Amino acid sequence: MQDQERKMKAAAKRLFDDQKVDVVVGFRKGSLPNSSRPYFARSAADAEHLVWNGFCTANLAAFLPKLFEKPARPKDGYKPPRIAVIAKGCDGRSVSGLIKENQVPRSNLIVIGVPCHGMVTSNKGAKAKKEEVARACQECVSPTVKDADITIDGEGRKPAKTAYARVKAFAGKSSEERWKAFVKEISKCIRCNACREACPNCYCKTCFADQRKPSWVSPANELSETIVFHMGRMFHQAGRCVECDACVNACPMGIDLRLFTQKLAQDALDLFGSTPGIAGDEVPMLNTFAQDDSQCFITDPEEK
C-alpha cells in the first residue's frame, strides 16, 4: 500500500506540474489515531499530504457535484474547474453514475484509480477495536476502477462473488419481523442528514425532505417522519446505489442502512440485471425499459 501511495502522490504531482488539474480530491492523514480524511490538494506541494491507507473510507465522488457547480454569478470567462479524483472501486462506480446523470463533466475529470485492498471499519472513536475489513469492502464486487484515466498499479482486493446473503436472509423473514427491524434501526436516527450529505447520489439542490411548500416530510424527528425521510431517500437510490456504505460510515448513530439499500441493489440486479457503475456504458436502469422488464415488484412484491 505504501508503494501505491508513493505512485498515487507522484501521479497527482505530475498532473499539477503539467498544469492539467486545479484540484486533486484525495485523502490526508486524519486527526484521530488510525484515520484518514477527505482532502482537496490544490498544488504539487499540497499533493505531498495525500495518503493512501486502510482508513480511506469516505466516498470522494460525493464532493464532485458541488465542486463542479457553476457559481450563482460566474465571472466573465468562467470555466468549470479541472478536477482529479483518487478513486477506489466504489468511488469509481459513483463517478460513473454521476457522469451518466450529467452531474460531472467527463472532459474536466481525471479519475486516478487505485486498486483497493478494502477499508477498515470506521471506529468513530471507539477504543482499540479489532480492525476488520468493512462489510462493504468484504462484499465489494469491483474493488478496482475499470475505466480510470490513470491506474496506479498493484493488486487490489479479490472481487466478492455473492454479496447478498445477508439481505436474502433478511428478506426471508415475515413482513412484521422486517418492519420491526427496520423501525428499530431507524429509531436511532437524529435527522442530522449525514447519510444524505455523504452520499454521492444525493446531489439534489433541494432534497424532498427540505422542501417546505409543500412539506413532504416534517423536519421533526418523530419516528413516523424519520421513516418517511429514510424510505424516500432509499427509494431514490433504486438502480443507483453502488453499495459503498458512505451513508453507514457517516452516520454518527451507527444505523445499519446497508441492509436496506442493499435490498434495492439486489432487486436491481435480480430483476433488471443492473449493477450500477460496473459496466461503463450501461444505461442506468431507470433510464431505459424493455418489454420483458420484470413487473413483479408491482404485482407480487412478496415473491421471493
Added chain:
Amino acid sequence: MVSVALDKKNLKKFVGAMLKQGKALGPVATENGTVLGELTAKSDIVLDYGNFKLPPKREFFPQCEVITRFDGTKVSEEPVRGQASVIFGVRPCDAQALAYLDKVFSDETYTDPYYQTRRDGALVISLACSEPGEACFCTATGGGPGATTGADIAAFSQSASVLLEAVSKKGESFLKKNTGLFREPTKKELQNKKTQGSEYAKRLSRVDVSGAPKALEKRNDSRFWDEIAETCLSCGACTFLCPTCHCFDLYEEKRGSASARIRLHDACTFPSFTREASGHNPRAGKGDRMRQRVMHKFSYAPENFGTVFCVGCGRCVVHCPSNIDIRETIAKVNS
C-alpha cells in the same frame, strides 16, 4: 459541603433512592453502547463508560418539542411532559455545558419556561472520568475529569465505592435524605478523589482557547473559512451532538384541522440555516456557516456570557464524517 461514600454493593439501593424522586436516567448498557437511559428498579448502572454519544442537553432542551397547539378554534400551550427527576452519570464536560445553557435559557431578562421547568425538576449527578476519549480536551476549555460545575452532586467512582459530594443545596438535601445508604468516606477515598483524573489530564490534547476570542476578531477573510470548511458536508452531526449548541427553529405543522408549533434543534451547518423567506441567505456558503459556528462558540459566547461555549468533549471531532477538527481550527485561528 456534604461528602459521603456509597459502597458499590449498594448501587441497586441507590438506584431505588433515585427512582423515589421520579423518573431517573442513568448510564445503561445497550447493544448500541452505554446510553443515558431510563432506569428501573432492575437496572444495573454502568460506571466505566467513556461518554454518551448523545449529549444530556437533550433531556432539558429536546431535539423536537411541541410548544403550542391549535385545535381549529383555540390555541393552547403545551405543558412540559416526561421530564427527568434525576440524571446520574453526566460527565463533567456535559455538566459544565448545562451551566452554559443556563446562561442562555435562564437569562436575567428572559427565562425559557420549557428549559427551566426541566432544569428545576431534575437533580444532576455528574460522574468524574477515569479514562480520556481519543478527542477529549476538557482541560483546555476550563474543565477537567473531576470538575463539578453544573452538577448538583459530583460522583467519583473508585475501586469499591462511589464518593458523592454535594455541589448545590438540591444535591445536599438528596444526600441527607438518603443517609442510610451512605457511610463516612475514608481519608484514602477523599485523597483518591483529589488525584482522580490528574494523571489522565496530562494526556489530554492541549488547545489554547483563551486567545481565540481576540484572534477571531481578525479572521474576516472568507477564504480562511472556505478552506476550513472545504470538506464540510453540511450535515448536522457536529451541532446535534454538541452539548452546548442551542440554536433552534420553530416550525408550524398542520395535520387535519389541528396544528402545532414545534421547536426543533437547528444546525448552523445546514444550508437552510438563516435562509430568509425571500430565498436570500446571508450565509450561503459553508465557509460562512463554519465561521458562524466557530464565532458563536469562541467569540460571541465569551462576549455575551464571559466564557467560550465549548467544553472539550470531542464529539464533533470524532463524529464529523470529514474529521474537521475544532482543535485544529482553533490552532489555525490563533496562528
